Amino acid sequence: MTGEPPPLAEARGITKRYGPTVALRDAGIAVRAGASHGLVGRNGAGKSTLVAILTGLERPDAGTVAYDGEPAPAPADRAAWDRRVACVHQRSMVVGELTVAENLFLGRRPVTSRGLPVSWRRLRREARALLDTWGVAVPENAVARVLSVEEAKMVEIARALSRGTRFVILDEPTAQLDGRAAARLFGHMRRLQDAGVTFLYISHRLGEIYEVCRTVTVLRDARRIVTAPVGELPTRALIGAMTGEPAEPYRAPAPAAPPRPGGEGPVAVRVDRLSGPYFHDVSLTLAAGEVVGLAGLAGSGSHQLGAALAGLHRPTGGRIEILGRPLRTGSVPAALAAGVGCLPRDRHTEGLVPQLSVAENITLPVSGRLGPCGLIRPSARDALARRAIDELEITAEGPAQPVTALSGGNQQKVAMARALATDPRVLVLIDPTAGVDVRSRRALLAVALRARAEGRAVLLVSDQPEDLRACDRVLVMAGGFVTAAYQAGWAERELIAAIEGVPLGHG
Numbered sequence: 102m103t104g105e106p107p108p109l110a111e112a113r114g115i116t117k118r119y120g121p122t123v124a125l126r127d128a129g130i131a132v133r134a135g136a137s138h139g140l141v142g143r144n145g146a147g148k149s150t151l152v153a154i155l156t157g158l159e160r161p162d163a164g165t166v167a168y169d170g171e172p173a174p175a176p177a178d179r180a181a182w183d184r185r186v187a188c189v190h191q192r193s194m195v196v197g198e199l200t201v202a203e204n205l206f207l208g209r210r211p212v213t214s215r216g217l218p219v220s221w222r223r224l225r226r227e228a229r230a231l232l233d234t235w236g237v238a239v240p241e242n243a244v245a246r247v248l249s250v251e252e253a254k255m256v257e258i259a260r261a262l263s264r265g266t267r268f269v270i271l272d273e274p275t276a277q278l279d280g281r282a283a284a285r286l287f288g289h290m291r292r293l294q295d296a297g298v299t300f301l302y303i304s305h306r307l308g309e310i311y312e313v314c315r316t317v318t319v320l321r322d323a324r325r326i327v328t329a330p331v332g333e334l335p336t337r338a339l340i341g342a343m344t345g346e347p348a349e350p351y352r353a354p355a356p357a358a359p360p361r362p363g364g365e366g367p368v369a370v371r372v373d374r375l376s377g378p379y380f381h382d383v384s385l386t387l388a389a390g391e392v393v394g395l396a397g398l399a400g401s402g403s404h405q406l407g408a409a410l411a412g413l414h415r416p417t418g419g420r421i422e423i424l425g426r427p428l429r430t431g432s433v434p435a436a437l438a439a440g441v442g443c444l445p446r447d448r449h450t451e452g453l454v455p456q457l458s459v460a461e462n463i464t465l466p467v468s469g470r471l472g473p474c475g476l477i478r479p480s481a482r483d484a485l486a487r488r489a490i491d492e493l494e495i496t497a498e499g500p501a502q503p504v505t506a507l508s509g510g511n512q513q514k515v516a517m518a519r520a521l522a523t524d525p526r527v528l529v530l531i532d533p534t535a536g537v538d539v540r541s542r543r544a545l546l547a548v549a550l551r552a553r554a555e556g557r558a559v560l561l562v563s564d565q566p567e568d569l570r571a572c573d574r575v576l577v578m579a580g581g582f583v584t585a586a587y588q589a590g591w592a593e594r595e596l597i598a599a600i601e602g603v604p605l606g607h608g
């Protein structure tokens with residue numbers, strides 16, 4: 102006996118197959134209490150599958166799961182699983198129509214000693230006490246819809262803790278958070294760690310792993326490659342373990358755009374005094390053969406402005422011209438017909454059709470063009486899909502695989518391929534690298550640069566400096582207005598200060 106307690110959570114010798122795909126092969130992880138643990142790997146490496154097995158949502162074909170050295174609960178005993186582990190997914194599981202208090206006790210309204218459901222007043226009181234215990238500063242009677250993404254995550258964490266677990270898996274929690282909200286989330290996490298909560302933290306933003314975790318496990322091609330203290334695995338070695346390539350000096354993900362004055366080509370997009378609930382009086386132009394970055398915090402209006410160009414959001418005033426013609430706003434078909442392709446922010450609701458295959462999703466906007474009389478020729482569809490799978494390095498069995506069987510990052514790439522399928526003259530990319538691994542980020546940004554070389558105009562909405570480096574110029578939005586503009590070659594410190602709305606001091 103070494104005297105060391107068994108791991109808080111442990112998966113050993115896990116193999117999991119989905120048809121011909123081996124998602125995990127003799128893989129495992131051991132998470133020790135009190136030491137937050139990172140889980141990283143390229144898109145499709147097997148991270149979500151391991152989480153599904155650790156949370157009892159999937160059963161492994163081989164291998165075992167244990168909590169505190171005891172075998173995991175029976176698959177059907179959800180309450181027992183909930184006492185051991187919770188996962189906060191990228192997509193919010195908070196019900197927007199219900200109040201925070203109702204969300205906290207979702208599906209298990211407490212009962213009185215006489216077995217009757219407690220009154221709403223008492224429910225709200227218990228919710229307040231619960232939120233206070235975990236330091237979550239949101240009103241218990243607020244309708245969840247009005248919460249920020251980060252507040253909703255904290256409500257989910259408080260809900261998990263109230264069920265008894267002290268082990269929370271966070272699956273890419275910052276994918277939809279701007280820098281400021283992410284910093285607040287990390288602050289909350291630190292407080293919770295001090296109070297005895299252990300996190301398993303999944304992220305493609307490797308800097309966060311070093312900031313939040315003490316230990317990290319790397320998965321590659323369904324196997325565990327290494328588990329080590331983060332201090333022993335500097336970024337180069339970490340990426341080397343993820344990719345299986347020698348830990349060569351790491352190049353910036355985006356091929357740097359040669360600095361040049363933006364907008365030498367003819368005007369492709371003209372936005373004139375555009376206003377709406379999220380942005381005010383915005384005017385800008387995009388030239389053919391130009392990549393323009395649009396940066397801003399959540400609430401700056403940058404996402405909605407991008408969405409307005411693609412017809413996903415209807416402005417209330419002003420006008421948009423595409424290739425010299427006025428655009429009928431608020432209509433996706435009108436934007437598509439005008440030559441605008443879009444990678445939307447939320448691929449789940451605006452991007453992909455879950456019931457369809459990879460090829461059907463990619464070719465949906467052009468299905469009428471892929472055969473005679475509007476009939477789709479499968480060979481033409483598959484050829485187009487195969488090219489996209491190749492160019493964007495999509496990990497899929499082939500064009501016929503259902504899109505839902507792909508890992509999150511690979512679904513994002515399918516959404517990108519779909520944006521390109523119409524051969525658009527104007528490409529709007531909203532957070533294109535969300536959920537995408539470090540190497541795939543390069544492939545996606547290379548698409549933007551290729552589009553530029555082909556004379557397309559690209560609007561790249563992002564607050565990630567690595568993405569914005571690929572742009573000829575960057576516009577910054579704050580509070581619904583365009584507040585700053587930078588040519589390529591900007592200093593990161595200055596750009597971030599502009600995005601955050603913090604003036605840089607001199608000296």
Ligand SMILES: Nc1ncnc2c1ncn2[C@@H]1O[C@H](COP(=O)(O)OP(=O)(O)OP(=O)(O)O)[C@@H](O)[C@H]1O
Pocket residue numbers: 119120122123124142143144145146147148149150151496505506507508509510511536
């Ligand atoms: N329900 C499913 N049916 C078929 N294949 C699946 C299913 N779920 C996952 N897979 C496959 O298993 C492999 C591992 O996927 P997983 O989602 O675990 O990867 P990941 O590391 O979480 O990736 P990402 O970073 O993109 O989210 C992938 O090849 C994926 O296509």
